[in-house]
Amino acid sequence: MGRYVIRRLLQMVPVFIGTTFLIFVMVYAIGDPVAAMFGDRTPDPATAAAIRESLHLNDPLWSQYLQYMAGIFQGDFGTSFNGTPVVELMGNAFPNTIKLTLVAFAIELVVGLTLGVIAGLRRGRIVDTGVLVFTLLVISVPTFVTGYVLQYFIGVKLGWAAPAVSIDVTFDQLLLPGIVLAGVSLAYVSRLTRTSIAENLRSDYIRTATAKGLPRRRVVTVHLMRNSLIPVVTFLGTDIGGLMAGAVVTERIFNIQGVGYQLYQGILRQNSPTVVGFVTILVVVFLAANLLVDLLYAVLDPRIRYA
């Protein structure tokens, strides 16, 4: 397993370089960020030249990329155009997004799995149909619609929760945005679990376990769940990265100053250092989550071996 991990880590290097280079090129290809800094007026030539020089914008793109990567490995992600180091922005944004992701992930895990297991065990019955209809509804309504609707009715009209999260970002305030963010993934989790459970319910080893006279509880939790969870874990693992990146919409609606908000601001203001820096970190999160998922396979199914 140790060799497998090392090999996977080595594989991550070209992926990391490739993705960051692509992002870098795309962001810097959008156009001259200096022109946008001056609003609706033409920049003073001397000032614009000084800004361009300080941002190395006159260097060729590959050289800019190398300088940028050299900085990253020294922990320097550059400075956002408003003078704040990007690392500082990250320090403010990532804890908030991680909190939100954890809340959403917990909701997704608990509610999604429960719904899926119940539906799978009672396939074809009314509970199953209910879960299917519910998940269909959740999947088909866009996040921003659920977000604004819940914010308005629960936050503004009923006053049960704060409609906008305060700057302290406490867990109770994150419950509502967490539900919104978890929504779509939750629906996928329960559908995946349901199918998997329903399928494995008819397999030989479950019949054997039941024939052995094991209590149903044990059959379901140890034998059925463990095998049925493999596809679900794959989804959940990659979804952590997805949740963090996908928080753009939810964070804006509920006033959470996290990764999504910083990315949105960065793109809107053509703040290249912010965009590239944040996306780079997100790439690392995705890669790490994928590795974790692959390692978890062995835990769930000892038949899967790493070579």
Next chain:
Amino acid sequence: MRGAKSATWIAGAIAIALSATACGGSSGSSGAEAGFVRANWGDPQNPLEPANTNEVLGGKVLDQIFMNLKEYDPKTGEAKNAAAESIETSDAQNFTIKLKKGLKFSNGEPLTAKSFVDAWNYAALATNKQKNAYFFSDIEGYDKTSPEEGKPTAQTLSGLKVVDDTTFTVKLSKKFGTWPVRLGYKAFSPLPKMFFDKHEEYLKKPVGNGPYAVDSYERGKLMKLVPNKYYTGDHKPQNKGVLLQVFTDSNAAYAALQAGNLDVNDDIPAEQIKNAKNDLKGNYHTQPAGLYQAVTFPFYKPEWNKPGMEKVRKGISMAIDRKSITEKIYNGTRTPMVDLTSPVLGEANGYDKNLCGDVCTYNPTEAKKLIEEGGGIPGGKLTISYNADKDSHKQWADAACNSINKVLGDDKACVGNPVGTFGDFRNQITKGEMNGPFRAGWQMDYPHIENFLTPLYKTGSSSNDGKWSNKEFDKLMDEAAAETDIKKATDIYKQAEKIVIQDAVNIPLFYQNGTVGWSDKVSDVTLNPFSVPVFSDIKVKG
């Protein structure tokens, strides 16, 4: 039971992570502090240096923490002396500025003539990369501190001289009689010694000389302003302070306002305007801002600049039904333009509601006639370019085209042409790559007609995006600049403005309105000419 064991570990890790992040959260600054005004804010685009701030979010703070030589009356827009005791000139070129005595910064440091001169020199030096540097281009020596090419050959402006602690003189490179009017603009703020000695520290907690002082600043989150005990001006705060809270989205801020978690919100989302009066039980106010949207032409393209085209341009202007666009699309948050300035100027500073006249009035038959007389639209087809990434320009561009198409009876005569990003849009403009009409918005720096004309239409000016040039106009502008009497100068500027209108250089569309909504907890909420709430006047109940 290897699996079960690992599962417990993972569960445990999640639990620890959850509790760990929970602890870091409660620094406890969001709670409503009695007597404080909680106001909507956004993260400023630039570092908080006066000469480096060219947008509203940074401006909102600087307005509160600085008192400039002049300040603009919140109601009339008139420039009045603030930190200045007097500003005198006899030739419209050499100015003697005397400061009031005993002025101090909010950290107790005395404010002298040097505080202004040092600040202006800093702003004008190209290597300091200040985005408002061009504001100092009228002062003698700017071509040395900010040469168009190459490195600066001087560190300071030769036109600035300190006479004594409360007096300094300014020599401009050419006559400019209304120059003192711009001294209320934030780029001209004085700076304390600390700005130069401990720059990083300054940016973390800016120090000024205005009605408020920065008490604490968590970047990207919250700024706490408290009354500045050394402030001696006319706008003593009527509240215990202001909490500027950063919101991610105007809808989020609006929801917070409705739920009573916010007191003053000057960014009501456009789609909520219709409901705002009801939602906020009358605690809502809107007024035109010093900001407008217009369309200009590429005069560097022969097809748009040949004789007869002025008729076509005028015809296009008359083919746009401004009134129904503002009413139907913008619910009255924009006002059809009737001149090239803004109503916030008041008539004293050059606003004139009769100036544009029939050129800005919808008249389908006359419009069609003019376009045909002028030889028709070049190539029979025109596009209106705009940046599609912010401020929803698409709506008006499409509506204007629709209106033009109806007049011409041709579905394809005019189409909107979205440009992906603002940066790209500005790039195409500065490089002279526009082939047809394009968006030309303007946000004033200070409330005087001069600021709406010189940068935009004078030959070779920085924001003359269409590269229009007219000798008669330039002559009038020079004449106005040489005039020391502001009233007379304003009248000459108006004459010059008429040339721009008659030549249909710029198709004025609409003034954008500022909006503000407030909670029941506060009263006396008004907007100044820059559409920023007058925070010092706001009273907090209970």
